[in-house]
Amino acid sequence: MWLIKVSLSKTNDDFPSDISFWIKIHGLPLHYWTDGALHAIGSDLGVVETKDVDQGRVRVRINGLKPLEMQLDITLPSSGTKKVELHYEKLEKHCFLCHSLSHEESECSQRNAPAVNRTSSRGINHAQTIESLESYRRARDDRKIERGRFVEASRREADYHRRRSDIH
């Protein structure tokens, strides 16, 4: 397989299954595109080789035998826990079911397994929970804005009546 051939040329003698990837972190607030934050995220995935703060990406040497982490929960000092998506650059072929680099989806042993046993299902459920929490928060904020507008409108109406009674 083409990917494996390229990967082999990049391996480390001590850890023959290690592969280096540029990993772009999606969903990380811009003010956390710092050396420290990228290093912390990269260290969670493997051995950090270098960082690219301008592009919000980190180069990490990871164990190619382990499933790839596609999402990561990170804790930010200001906004608490946040889910970021990891995009592996030049990742041509991998298994979309179990995120392994050793085979493709058509050859995956988890292909016919019930959905609950798939490694990705837990992550997705968790993401949906975060998503619904966020839409709840948004709806609440919208209501606050609506109430604000209503107050504004009745105040304007009151002004209008006052001005009218001034005339008479």
Ligand SMILES: [Zn+2]
């Ligand atoms: Zn698989």
